[in-house]
Amino acid sequence: MGYGRTLAGANCDVVVYGDSAAMTGIVPAVVERETGLKTCNIAEVGPVRLVGVAPTLDVYLRQNRRPRAIVLWYAPWNFRRWREEEWDRNPVQVEGIYYLLRYGNLQRSARMLLRHRHASAKYGVWVMLTEAKQCAQILLRMATGQAAPDMDAWEERMARRGVFTTNHSPQRGCMPRKDLSKDDIQADPAWAEAMRARYRESAERVLLMVSPLADCDALGKVSAERLQGLTDNRIRTLPVEMFNGEDVHFSTAGAEQTSAELALEIKESAGNQPIWQGRANGRNWSRTSRESMLLSR
Numbered sequence: 001m002g003y004g005r006t007l008a009g010a011n012c013d014v015v016v017y018g019d020s021a022a023m024t025g026i027v028p029a030v031v032e033r034e035t036g037l038k039t040c041n042i043a044e045v046g047p048v049r050l051v052g053v054a055p056t057l058d059v060y061l062r063q064n065r066r067p068r069a070i071v072l073w074y075a076p077w078n079f080r081r082w083r084e085e086e087w088d089r090n091p092v093q094v095e096g097i098y099y100l101l102r103y104g105n106l107q108r109s110a111r112m113l114l115r116h117r118h119a120s121a122k123y124g125v126w127v128m129l130t131e132a133k134q135c136a137q138i139l140l141r142m143a144t145g146q147a148a149p150d151m152d153a154w155e156e157r158m159a160r161r162g163v164f165t166t167n168h169s170p171q172r173g174c175m176p177r178k179d180l181s182k183d184d185i186q187a188d189p190a191w192a193e194a195m196r197a198r199y200r201e202s203a204e205r206v207l208l209m210v211s212p213l214a215d216c217d218a219l220g221k222v223s224a225e226r227l228q229g230l231t232d233n234r235i236r237t238l239p240v241e242m243f244n245g246e247d248v249h250f251s252t253a254g255a256e257q258t259s260a261e262l263a264l265e266i267k268e269s270a271g272n273q274p275i276w277q278g279r280a281n282g283r284n285w286s287r288t289s290r291e292s293m294l295l296s297r
């Protein structure tokens with residue numbers, strides 16, 4: 001976490017920010033190939049929004065040239081404000097706590113952890129289990145002579161300009177939704193407008209995008225109904241094989257497909273306006289049909 005905070009002078013034309021759906025689903029190399037615009041993916045995991053630390057996107061914008069487009073890309077259940085009281089019920093808030101301790105104000109972090117002792121205890125257990133798992137993996141490799149992975153998560157993000165594939169094996173079926181229900185799909189127009197307004201002066205375009213879901217996901221229909229008109233795209237469903245975790249994290253093939261579609265959305269949002277010309281490597285920026293672009297992949 002915090003990859004985007006390390007980028008100074010990267011000066012990307014397209015900056016992608018959002019949750020883990022964006023982090024696993026948008027491949028900068030694909031967007032850049034289709035648009036000719038340098039692209040960076042600085043998305044973070046969803047629980048980072050719980051802790052109130054300055055967003056990675058804000059830090060990135062202070063350290064880099066004004067981008068041409070900011071893409072805000074979220075899973076359907078993240079189109080709202082997160083409240084601090086959700087700390088104790090969110091099953092993955094440990095990642096947010098890690099981000100808080102690494103990048104937040106020390107005194108404020110301590111107060112928040114004291115207010116949420118149950119979540120803090122879960123974080124402590126998570127740290128111990130994570131360390132134990134890593135030690136076990138090292139011992140197993142030593143005992144069997146297995147080679148270490150080519151890259152860890154941080155190295156993968158650095159090498160691939162921010163995209164991270166959590167698991168390279170595609171799903172074979174939708175996973176049961178134990179931690180989410182249709183009540184979690186809360187479209188908040190005030191939040192959406194606030195996000196657009198917050199970054200309107202920071203880029204020539206701000207696109208608020210909803211990530212696709214698996215075609216067997218039970219939340220697909222209600223997500224489409226509640227988010228209609230809120231985002232700059234319509235929610236789509238993809239074959240479950242395009243995902244590799246929680247019906248929202250993308251497989252390699254899914255990320256390629258999703259990135260190509262984002263590239264098309266970027267071009268269509270710009271039309272033939274002059275501000276999008278100049279770094280497009282001679283590409284035709286007229287409205288290309290979705291089918292011709294995607295079938296060429």
